[in-house]
Amino acid sequence: MTSEREFIRELQQRFVVRPPVLTGIGDDGAVLSCDDQSRMIVVTDMLLDQVHFDLRTTSPRLVGRKSIAVNVSDLAAMGSWPTAAFVSIVLPKDSAPATQQFLDQWYSGIQDLADQFEFTIAGGDTNSWNGPFAINVCLTGMPIEEQAVLRSGAKAGDALFVRGPLGGSLQTGRLLTFEPRLTLAANLLDRADLHAMMDISDGLSLDLHRMMEASKTGAMLIAEDIPVHSDVALIDGLEQPLHHALSDGEDFELLFSVSQADAERLSHSDLQLHRIGTVTDRAGFVELIHADGTVSAVGESGWQHL
Amino acid sequence: MTSEREFIRELQQRFVVRPPVLTGIGDDGAVLSCDDQSRMIVVTDMLLDQVHFDLRTTSPRLVGRKSIAVNVSDLAAMGSWPTAAFVSIVLPKDSAPATQQFLDQWYSGIQDLADQFEFTIAGGDTNSWNGPFAINVCLTGMPIEEQAVLRSGAKAGDALFVRGPLGGSLQTGRLLTFEPRLTLAANLLDRADLHAMMDISDGLSLDLHRMMEASKTGAMLIAEDIPVHSDVALIDGLEQPLHHALSDGEDFELLFSVSQADAERLSHSDLQLHRIGTVTDRAGFVELIHADGTVSAVGESGWQHL
Numbered sequence: 001m002t003s004e005r006e007f008i009r010e011l012q013q014r015f016v017v018r019p020p021v022l023t024g025i026g027d028d029g030a031v032l033s034c035d036d037q038s039r040m041i042v043v044t045d046m047l048l049d050q051v052h053f054d055l056r057t058t059s060p061r062l063v064g065r066k067s068i069a070v071n072v073s074d075l076a077a078m079g080s081w082p083t084a085a086f087v088s089i090v091l092p093k094d095s096a097p098a099t100q101q102f103l104d105q106w107y108s109g110i111q112d113l114a115d116q117f118e119f120t121i122a123g124g125d126t127n128s129w130n131g132p133f134a135i136n137v138c139l140t141g142m143p144i145e146e147q148a149v150l151r152s153g154a155k156a157g158d159a160l161f162v163r164g165p166l167g168g169s170l171q172t173g174r175l176l177t178f179e180p181r182l183t184l185a186a187n188l189l190d191r192a193d194l195h196a197m198m199d200i201s202d203g204l205s206l207d208l209h210r211m212m213e214a215s216k217t218g219a220m221l222i223a224e225d226i227p228v229h230s231d232v233a234l235i236d237g238l239e240q241p242l243h244h245a246l247s248d249g250e251d252f253e254l255l256f257s258v259s260q261a262d263a264e265r266l267s268h269s270d271l272q273l274h275r276i277g278t279v280t281d282r283a284g285f286v287e288l289i290h291a292d293g294t295v296s297a298v299g300e301s302g303w304q305h306l
Numbered sequence: 307m308t309s310e311r312e313f314i315r316e317l318q319q320r321f322v323v324r325p326p327v328l329t330g331i332g333d334d335g336a337v338l339s340c341d342d343q344s345r346m347i348v349v350t351d352m353l354l355d356q357v358h359f360d361l362r363t364t365s366p367r368l369v370g371r372k373s374i375a376v377n378v379s380d381l382a383a384m385g386s387w388p389t390a391a392f393v394s395i396v397l398p399k400d401s402a403p404a405t406q407q408f409l410d411q412w413y414s415g416i417q418d419l420a421d422q423f424e425f426t427i428a429g430g431d432t433n434s435w436n437g438p439f440a441i442n443v444c445l446t447g448m449p450i451e452e453q454a455v456l457r458s459g460a461k462a463g464d465a466l467f468v469r470g471p472l473g474g475s476l477q478t479g480r481l482l483t484f485e486p487r488l489t490l491a492a493n494l495l496d497r498a499d500l501h502a503m504m505d506i507s508d509g510l511s512l513d514l515h516r517m518m519e520a521s522k523t524g525a526m527l528i529a530e531d532i533p534v535h536s537d538v539a540l541i542d543g544l545e546q547p548l549h550h551a552l553s554d555g556e557d558f559e560l561l562f563s564v565s566q567a568d569a570e571r572l573s574h575s576d577l578q579l580h581r582i583g584t585v586t587d588r589a590g591f592v593e594l595i596h597a598d599g600t601v602s603a604v605g606e607s608g609w610q611h612l
Contacts, residue, residue: 020390122327122338130438
C-alpha cells in the first residue's frame, strides 16, 4: 500500500473529471454545476468502530453526531451550507448495535445536527452482517456565497489564519463533541474574500501541506502564534506542546488564507482567530520560525530541526 | 428489529423533509432542487462481503462494477442520468483486498461503468480495519427530462410493464453482470409519459407492493404475461417457475406504469417490454389472475392461493 497522498494522486490521474463536475477528488469535497449559476457540493466520510470511535466506551448518540459533524465540517471548509445527508450503516448481527434502543440513540445523534443546521436526512441504506459497526455519510451542500472555497486558492503573500486553539483533541475526547465551524464560515465569508480554506482533521502540519500543495505555494509559520489548546497540558509525559498543536489532528477547526488587507480586518474580530503565518512562493515548503529566531522545516507530521 | 418497510416508515416520520429536498426517504433516491428549474437526484447503496457478494468466488472487478451498477440502476428507475460517484471502501488489513493488484482491479470495475455512461468518480474515502471488505457508493444524477420519475405516480387504470425476463439471477450469477437499464429509461421517456417507475431489486412482488403503497393504488397481474427468465429452468428442484420470477429479485429490470394510450404505443416497441397487468384503485392489494381464471393474493414474497 502506498501513502494516502500518493493514493489520492493516483486516483486523480485515473479518474477523468467530466461535466457537470467542476472539482473532483483532492479537495474537502466535490463541486458540481447544476446550471450556469448554481453549484452543489458533495462530501463523504466513512467512520468505523475500533478505528474512528470505540462503541465499548462511547455512546451511540455521540457516534451518530460525530458521523454527521465531520461531514458538516468538510462543507464548512468549502464555505457551504448542508442540504441533505445520506446515511448508510451496517450493524453487527446479534449484538448491542442491532437493538432498537441503540438505533434510536444513534439516530437522535444525527438528528441533533440536522435540526441545528436545518438540513434533511434524505436517504441511506441499512444492513447487518458478521462484522463490526460501520457508517458512511454523504452530505450535499450549497455554497453560502456564489462559489465554494477551495484548498487551491492560496496566494503568495496571503496571511494564514486558524480558528483555535489546537491539540489534545484525541486524549480528552473533544474529537467527539466538537462544534463544526459552519456559522464561523458564514461569518468569515461575510467579512473577507477567502482565498483558500480547509478543516484541520489530520493535524495542522499535514493539512497545511495539503493546502500548500493544492495552491502550489509554501508557508512560513510563527511558532509562538500557533494557539495550543489547554487540553494539551493534560497529556502525560508532555515535552513539546507545540508538537501536539501541529500534529494531533481531529481539531475540526478552520484553516484559511486571505489578503493582507482582509487580514487586518479579521485580526480585530471577535471570532477567536489566530494569525499563524504567511503564504510564500516556495511551493511545497512549510517552515516554522521559533521564538529564538531559528527556522525549522515542518514535515507532514510535525517539525524536525534543520 | 422491525421489518425493513416498518423501519423506513419510522425513519420517514422521524426525519423532517426541508427545502431544497423535494423527495426524501422512501423512493429509489432523493430529489433536491438546485433552483426553480433544475433538479439533482441522489441515490446510495452499501455492499458487503459475505452479504451481497463473496470475494472468495467473485473477482474484485465484478464487485467494483456491481457496486456502481446497482446505483446506476436506481438512477435509471428515477429517469435520471448519473453525474458523479462518491465511493467509500474499507479494506481488511493484511489480506488480499489490501493489495495494490486487488485495488487496481476493483477500480477498473468502477471505471468501466463511469466510462460507459460518462460520469465522474468525484470523491470517496478509503480506510482499513480488522473487519471484512465493505463499499458504499453515493451517486448523483440529473433528470433526463425536466422531472425525476417517482414510485408514487401510478394511477388506477394505468398499464403495468416490466422489462424482462425475471428470476434466477442469484443462482446463475446474472446479479453480478447485469446491464443497468439507463438507455432504456431514456428511450421510454422519449416515447411515453411514465407515471411511476422503479427497478426490481428485491423481487417483483415486494417492489410492486412498494410502488403501489407509494401510489396508494393496487395491482392486478396476469400470470401468463409475467416473463420468466430461462435461467429459472437451471435451478434444481424447481416446481414453480412463476414464483421465481416474482420473488428471486436482483433482476435490476425496470417496472413502470403508463396510461392505456401510451401502453398501446409501447406494446409495439422493440424494447423487450412485457405488459404484466393493470393498476387498480384497491390500495395495497396486489393480485394475480392465473390461466384457469383463479385469483391469488400476491404477498411481499410471492403469492398465496385465496
